[in-house]
Structure formats: structure tokens, C-alpha cells
Amino acid sequence: AQKVTQAQTEISVVEKEDVTLDCVYETRDTTYYLFWYKQPPSGELVFLIRRNSFDEQNEISGRYSWNFQKSTSSFNFTITASQVVDSAVYFCALSEALTGANSKLTFGKGITLSVRP
Amino acid sequence: DSGVTQTPKHLITATGQRVTLRCSPRSGDLSVYWYQQSLDQGLQFLIQYYNGEERAKGNILERFSAQQFPDLHSELNLSSLELGDSALYFCASSARTSGISNTGELFFGEGSRLTVL
Numbered sequence: 720a721q722k723v724t725q726a727q728t729e730i731s732v733v734e735k736e737d738v739t740l741d742c743v744y745e746t747r748d749t750t751y752y753l754f755w756y757k758q759p760p761s762g763e764l765v766f767l768i769r770r771n772s773f774d775e776q777n778e779i780s781g782r783y784s785w786n787f788q789k790s791t792s793s794f795n796f797t798i799t800a801s802q803v804v805d806s807a808v809y810f811c812a813l814s815e816a817l818t819g820a821n822s823k824l825t826f827g828k829g830i831t832l833s834v835r836p
Numbered sequence: 837d838s839g840v841t842q843t844p845k846h847l848i849t850a851t852g853q854r855v856t857l858r859c860s861p862r863s864g865d866l867s868v869y870w871y872q873q874s875l876d877q878g879l880q881f882l883i884q885y886y887n888g889e890e891r892a893k894g895n896i897l898e899r900f901s902a903q904q905f906p907d908l909h910s911e912l913n914l915s916s917l918e919l920g921d922s923a924l925y926f927c928a929s930s931a932r933t934s935g936i937s938n939t940g941e942l943f944f945g946e947g948s949r950l951t952v953l
Contacts, residue, residue, distance in 0.1 A: 762949075765944075824881070825881070
């Protein structure tokens, strides 16, 4: 069975601090996909990134970066120079190998990030 | 705007009642997923439909049912409601085609917040 663990439940930082959100996953599949979603206070779920199990390159997008390490089954998310607008709940998710008909995601419990001015 | 539309946005009802939540997926998306988000359970996968057929089932109660219509919109029916059914219900869609262009991420609607009193 697939499982995603986000051990941190709440993180509070001051603006401009860097913050890393941890994600550890379990799967028996050799091909799988990892995702991060953001849920701002307004409630919608916003897709941030997708990474497949064959691509361990780290990715950077502006202030966001992701570190994927298969050896430790982790897919951590770092926000550099955090801003108040980054305050949200962040979910890590895992999907088994994709077919056109199946993208069911297993979500972690989420991490509530509060960025104080 | 994800392109997924959910109605109603808010719903307040009493125990024992029945409600229907509606979802219109992104134009051309064949898959619809329903998720329940509650404080204690997090984001739980309920059920998936693909092109009108049930494709995967998660932690969906027998009191709940869903269907996907020929125009691809979906409805989630919740009956004999209990206090514990109060939650945010998300619909998501994916897979414009059945081929490799499915990149796997789910696009979520803004959710329907159900309050059972």
C-alpha cells in the first residue's frame, strides 16, 4: 500500500526565513509520481510540482525548490525567503504508475505553514 | 482557476438528510475524482470515474454514491447524513486523453463545504 508521511504538522517562520517541508513516502511500485499541492486559506488545492520516480534531479522554480532522494524515499520542499503569501497548508502526494485512466493520489496529512511579517 | 467547477460551495443541512454535490470537470477531461477533507482524516480519496465508468474506489461509505454522466459531469450523493460527514468535498479531474499526455496531476475544484447540524 502507498503511504505519505508529513511528520511536521505546523511550522511558523518569520518572513524572509527559508523553510523546508519534509515528505517521506512508501510504495512498492518502481514507477511512481510525487506531487506537492498548496492549499491557501481560501481552500482550493493548487498544483505546484510533479516528479516521476526516474528523475532525481532537483528542481528550482523561483523561490521554490524540491529535493527528491529515492535512497531515503523523500521529496522535500524548500521555500527560500518566505513571504506572508506562502502561508498555507502544503500537501505531498504520491501516485502509482500513471495510465490515461488513473491518477489517484494518496495525500499526506499536510503541513500548515505560517509566515509572520 | 483550475477549470473544475463545483456546486454548491456551501451547504448546511440536518442529520438524516440527503444532499447532492455536483462537479463539472475541465473541458475534455475524462476522469473525475472525489475526495473528502476533514480535520481528523485529512484528504481521503472516495471514488474515481473514467468516461462514465467507476474506475477506483477508496474509503467511500455505503451511504455515499456517485456517478458520471455522458457529458462527463459527476455527482456525489450523500444520504442519511451524520455529524461526522461534515467536511470539505473536493472534485478533481485529469486525463484529457488516455495516452502519454496524461501528466498525472489532478486539477481540483474549490470544494463544497458540507455542514451537518
